[in-house]
Amino acid sequence: MHRQKYRLIIPFLAPALILYGTFVLYPYIQAMYIAFTSWKGLRKAPRFVGLDNFQKLLSDDHFWNALYHNAIYVITLPILTLGLALFLAFMITQKVRFSSFYRVTFFFPQVMSVVAIGILWSFVYHPSIGILNSFLKLIGIGNPPVWLGDPHTALGAIAAVTVWQAAGFYMVIFMAGMQSIPSSYYEAAALDGAKRGDIFFKITLPLLWETTRSALVFIVINAMNMFGITFTMTIGEAGPDLSTDVLSTLLYREAFTHSRFGYSTAIAMAYFIIVMFLSFVLMRLTRRQTIEF
Numbered sequence: 001m002h003r004q005k006y007r008l009i010i011p012f013l014a015p016a017l018i019l020y021g022t023f024v025l026y027p028y029i030q031a032m033y034i035a036f037t038s039w040k041g042l043r044k045a046p047r048f049v050g051l052d053n054f055q056k057l058l059s060d061d062h063f064w065n066a067l068y069h070n071a072i073y074v075i076t077l078p079i080l081t082l083g084l085a086l087f088l089a090f091m092i093t094q095k096v097r098f099s100s101f102y103r104v105t106f107f108f109p110q111v112m113s114v115v116a117i118g119i120l121w122s123f124v125y126h127p128s129i130g131i132l133n134s135f136l137k138l139i140g141i142g143n144p145p146v147w148l149g150d151p152h153t154a155l156g157a158i159a160a161v162t163v164w165q166a167a168g169f170y171m172v173i174f175m176a177g178m179q180s181i182p183s184s185y186y187e188a189a190a191l192d193g194a195k196r197g198d199i200f201f202k203i204t205l206p207l208l209w210e211t212t213r214s215a216l217v218f219i220v221i222n223a224m225n226m227f228g229i230t231f232t233m234t235i236g237e238a239g240p241d242l243s244t245d246v247l248s249t250l251l252y253r254e255a256f257t258h259s260r261f262g263y264s265t266a267i268a269m270a271y272f273i274i275v276m277f278l279s280f281v282l283m284r285l286t287r288r289q290t291i292e293f
Contacts, residue, residue: 085170118232
């Protein structure tokens, strides 16, 4: 009986498994092999160099500089983005005035492409024709920063754009979680005289814990990426003095500018291991007893 069942299942699964193995597993395995070679993208037979690429990685100042910037994003983006998204979601679900307008307005950046957002904000940050510096001069700041041209402000400028672009997505996720919370909890709290702050921290936030965990993993993975917005806003130059360089832009530059595909693949493997490690640690550290309602 079981053999007949497998004879029916395997023919249906075989095409999907073959496609998955050909276009997913095989490229992964091939990339892992290339990381141990000095292939430049043109030679038919890559030259095996063992762990040389990874040894070079550990002594590469550019790698540690890019990883440092990713670490800054990993620390700051979850706090700023999820904090803003939670605030917006809570205020909208509490039916504040113009809540429908806020919902559409804050989600709108999510439907725009990253390239369009990068170009748009590049003009906003422009030192001479940008609306931001024009506003600062209007209120009396005579010498505003060159946002993307100053190593001290470039990273923060890109982080601010990322928060603006991503907050609406997480706002919708939190709104969906909040709307699943029984309204009787809020009604009971209101009868007891609880204020909005008390309702948020003592009812809403604990019951949104699983949603917050998932959002935290998503934003951390995004913070370890940052390729599209960084590449677009810095025109592929990783900012002044590599002040906005991240692992993904370093990988791209090593592969497609310097034709060091073996070394860039080693960076990709390190990047993959770091993301998997961070995801695992976050899921372990934030694990707690699920509250059912």
